[in-house]
Amino acid sequence: TMEVQKTETAAEKMTDRDLSEQIKKVTKDSHVRAENTELMLSFQRGKVTLPQYKLLLCSLYKIYQALEEVLDRNSEHPAVAPIYFPAELERLPSIETDLEYFYGPDWRKKVVVPAATERYCHRLRQIGRENPEFLVAHAYTRYLGDLSGGQVLGRIAQKSMGLKNSEGLSFFAFPGVSSPNLFKQLYRSRMNSIELTEEERNGVLEEAVRAFELNIQVFDDLQKMLLITESSGFSLTKPTDAKTLQVPGAVTSASPLLRIVMGLFVALALGIYAL
């Protein structure tokens, strides 16, 4: 009837609009919240410390391992193929190079991530199996972020930590992308070329909000982990980093044993995984 016809036309108009525009719009608030996490504020203030950055790299390692694994596995899927750009975007090898720089040749044994990172990776593998059409939401959230604010953050990180050249910062560099802005345009047009039913499109938009949320939870967990290393003898990073940390007086005056016990409690509460 007429009524059904009308709502269908309205729905069509909605789905007619570009996915790239819709996804940006629905994640706008989440982006603001992500920017305002303690960890991201440290970056923006030029106050990122080596322990912060190293711990972030560990989580990015697990996240991109999962993300790139599921993208590779679904590269022929019609909703993935248009946005599959491993040569330009792949981050895992860069992160591995950075981790080796900071942690040495046995870095794999030293990777530690909080429970939130495990949840993020679990979600990526789950949709890789069950809803590959949602992967565009995750690829968008990470790669377009890395190609946007990430570029500025790389330079800030270099200054904050006094790193020479770009040692330990290959994560931020995209040698296969000569113009991030032009590439972002191409990426958006590829996103918009994906054919999705209305239901699938809504699923993608929901997943993008979730992707931001997962990132925010990782950042928050990482800050809590850093609090443990700062306030107790519980060491997640090499002792050489300890001197760059500020140790609050109240906690340092506690006995060493008490500090270790306190650190362990927080670690257990966070569900930190050494991998």
Ligand code: HEM
């Ligand atoms: C210090 C923190 C951050 C800063 C300063 C920052 C800054 C920016 C800037 C300047 C843009 C370009 C906006 C535009 O082209 O209109 C951008 C885009 C973007 N950022 Fe961030 N960002 C930060 C954190 C994040 C995080 C944590 C994520 C996700 C995990 C993220 C995801 C994105 C995405 C997906 C875009 C592309 C938006 C689009 O064009 O559709 N950003 N960011």
